[in-house]
Amino acid sequence: MKHYIVRPTTGRGWGLTLAFVVLIAAGIWPVIGWFNRACVVLGLPLIAVWAYVIVFACCGVMAIGNRLVERSCDDE
Amino acid sequence: MTSSVPIIMTLAYLGVAIFLGLRARTGRSMNSLEEWGVAGRSMGPVTLYLLIAAGSVSAYTFMGAPGWAYTKGVAVFYVVIYLSYLALVAWYFGPKVWAFGRRFGHVTQGAAIADRYESSLLGALAAGVMSIASLAYAVLQTIGAAYILHVMSAGRLPIWVGVLVVLSCIALYLYASGQRAIGITNAFQGVLMLAVAWAIGLWASQRFGGGLWFGDVFTTLRERDPAFLTLPGAQGDMSFAFWTTSIIVSMLSFMPPVWTQWMSASSARTIRRSATWLPSYYVVILPMVVVGFIGIYSLPELARADTVALELAMQQMPVWLVGLLGAGTLAASMSSCEPFLHSVALSYAKDIAQPAFKLSDAVAGKLARRLLLPIMALIVAPVAIAEPSNLVMILLVGLGFATQVLPAFIGMFFWTRASKLGVLSGIVVGFIVTLLFTLVWRNPLGIHAGFWGLVVNLPVFVMVSCLTRPASTAVITRFFAIAAPTRSRLNAESKDLASRG
Numbered sequence: 001m002k003h004y005i006v007r008p009t010t011g012r013g014w015g016l017t018l019a020f021v022v023l024i025a026a027g028i029w030p031v032i033g034w035f036n037r038a039c040v041v042l043g044l045p046l047i048a049v050w051a052y053v054i055v056f057a058c059c060g061v062m063a064i065g066n067r068l069v070e071r072s073c074d075d076e
Numbered sequence: 077m078t079s080s081v082p083i084i085m086t087l088a089y090l091g092v093a094i095f096l097g098l099r100a101r102t103g104r105s106m107n108s109l110e111e112w113g114v115a116g117r118s119m120g121p122v123t124l125y126l127l128i129a130a131g132s133v134s135a136y137t138f139m140g141a142p143g144w145a146y147t148k149g150v151a152v153f154y155v156v157i158y159l160s161y162l163a164l165v166a167w168y169f170g171p172k173v174w175a176f177g178r179r180f181g182h183v184t185q186g187a188a189i190a191d192r193y194e195s196s197l198l199g200a201l202a203a204g205v206m207s208i209a210s211l212a213y214a215v216l217q218t219i220g221a222a223y224i225l226h227v228m229s230a231g232r233l234p235i236w237v238g239v240l241v242v243l244s245c246i247a248l249y250l251y252a253s254g255q256r257a258i259g260i261t262n263a264f265q266g267v268l269m270l271a272v273a274w275a276i277g278l279w280a281s282q283r284f285g286g287g288l289w290f291g292d293v294f295t296t297l298r299e300r301d302p303a304f305l306t307l308p309g310a311q312g313d314m315s316f317a318f319w320t321t322s323i324i325v326s327m328l329s330f331m332p333p334v335w336t337q338w339m340s341a342s343s344a345r346t347i348r349r350s351a352t353w354l355p356s357y358y359v360v361i362l363p364m365v366v367v368g369f370i371g372i373y374s375l376p377e378l379a380r381a382d383t384v385a386l387e388l389a390m391q392q393m394p395v396w397l398v399g400l401l402g403a404g405t406l407a408a409s410m411s412s413c414e415p416f417l418h419s420v421a422l423s424y425a426k427d428i429a430q431p432a433f434k435l436s437d438a439v440a441g442k443l444a445r446r447l448l449l450p451i452m453a454l455i456v457a458p459v460a461i462a463e464p465s466n467l468v469m470i471l472l473v474g475l476g477f478a479t480q481v482l483p484a485f486i487g488m489f490f491w492t493r494a495s496k497l498g499v500l501s502g503i504v505v506g507f508i509v510t511l512l513f514t515l516v517w518r519n520p521l522g523i524h525a526g527f528w529g530l531v532v533n534l535p536v537f538v539m540v541s542c543l544t545r546p547a548s549t550a551v552i553t554r555f556f557a558i559a560a561p562t563r564s565r566l567n568a569e570s571k572d573l574a575s576r577g
Binding site for chain 2: 001002003004005006009010020023024027028029030032033036037038039040042043044045046047048051052054055056058059061062063065066069070
């Protein structure tokens with residue numbers, strides 16, 4: 001059998017993969033370092049605000065993903 | 077505090093949990109693995125949302141998180157981020173795991189590993205070692221639950237009584253209703269925790285910050301101790317490296333109860349829909365973290381940081397709010413303890429006893445239920461009562477090991493060439509490195525020990541896989557028709573064309 005590594009096969013699949021990678025990068029170094037300041041925004045420390053931006057961005061990306069997946073059920 | 081109101085409210089919560097858990101089985105036989113193990117794969121999106129959310133929010137939210145805020149500061153928010161990433165993991169992998177279970181009859185993680193690598197030994201090994209982390213986690217939650225009963229009863233209920241009370245309650249409904257009990261009690265516990273956390277947080281902010289707006293708490297903190305608002309935290313021990321690698325390692329730990337939760341869904345779409353909104357639940361952590369920050373000035377001489385919320389409650393809050401905190405914290409402990417106990421019993425019966433003694437599915441199903449009781453009575457209860465000082469260390473090593481099973485999942489979802497020996501070699505070297513970097517040289521360069529384990533594990537896994545025999549074509553085709561449907565279809569079409577031409 002010819003062996004392979006699974007990867008996205010359509011533009012939508014690649015777009016979604018990229019969005020997941022960007023979300024994960026947003027929560028770790030070096031990106032988190034950009035928000036590492038002792039200031040209070042919207043009543044919360046900047047890192048806390050950024051953490052909750054990531055939380056709701058995750059919801060948003062998955063909601064978009066649902067629409068894409070439901071359109072083409074077999075995208076990897 | 078001498079009032080009986082807090083303990084009455086906490087025990088009332090226990091009564092409701094038992095009632096709901098026992099009722100969950102209505103009209104179903106719980107002797108089958110499909111029913112007791114994965115609730116007949118019937119859970120809808122709302123139940124699944126609360127099941128996964130409450131399962132991932134442990135006593136840590138009500139004790140550990142305020143404690144971290146109290147000692148380290150904003151470093152505590154790494155938890156919110158990694159829990160959101162776990163939702164991404166559930167969204168991507170959950171539907172595939174569900175499809176494996178549905179089509180191949182898996183009810184445990186070990187069964188999926190054994191099937192993919194055609195090795196019941198590998199499945200049993202993965203299940204056995206994963207159970208170390210799971211049991212350590214369950215013991216920690218039991219200790220937390222017993223401590224809450226001790227505090228709420230003003231010391232009248234000793235820890236050992238608390239352990240027996242909590243485990244007996246869980247045993248009662250888990251034995252009777254299995255995964256259905258976990259689903260319904262977690263739904264109740266999830267709603268309760270959210271309500272309690274916000275009630276406590278808003279009350280504390282009003283009382284100590286001068287209003288419901290958390291901003292006043294943090295503005296004061298910025299002026300007096302700005303180190304609490306940045307990394308590496310007030311104690312200087314949460315570096316960017318540790319923050320980053322902790323998030324990655326936590327995200328890549330596919331713990332067995334989560335696998336079972338995914339398999340309990342009514343459809344792949346249900347998992348996607350509940351995972352989509354799952355991160356929103358983690359607003360539950362914010363108000364409790366604020367309580368921890370408030371404790372920095374209102375309880376400056378605290379001996380144990382993780383008691384900050386409880387101490388603040390006992391000293392300042394009205395009794396009904398103390399009772400709510402007791403019920404909420406107990407709910408958090410139990411909602412995390414139940415799935416781990418259930419999955420260990422399920423794994424021991426399905427992944428270890430069934431292949432070892434050639435048991436039928438019916439016998440393995442009965443055995444899983446019955447194993448629950450000796451696991452609680454002979455392992456969890458004695459260890460929880462003994463409260464070993466190195467339990468957190470056992471848990472850390474266990475979780476580090478859990479991450480080392482990653483190659484098994486890479487071979488299941490991404491790489492057809494992954495072999496049984498490749499996975500085994502990766503696990504063994506990864507575990508040794510994690511063990512050494514946890515016990516001997518702790519987190520070198522400020523990097524999580526489990527991450528160091530992966531750094532060695534993954535290359536070994538790839539090399540050994542390339543040098544050894546992969547699983548049979550039939551198994552690969554079967555698995556990757558689900559993991560990579562488009563690719564599998566294209567392969568089938570090209571083979572078809574070649575045979576015609």
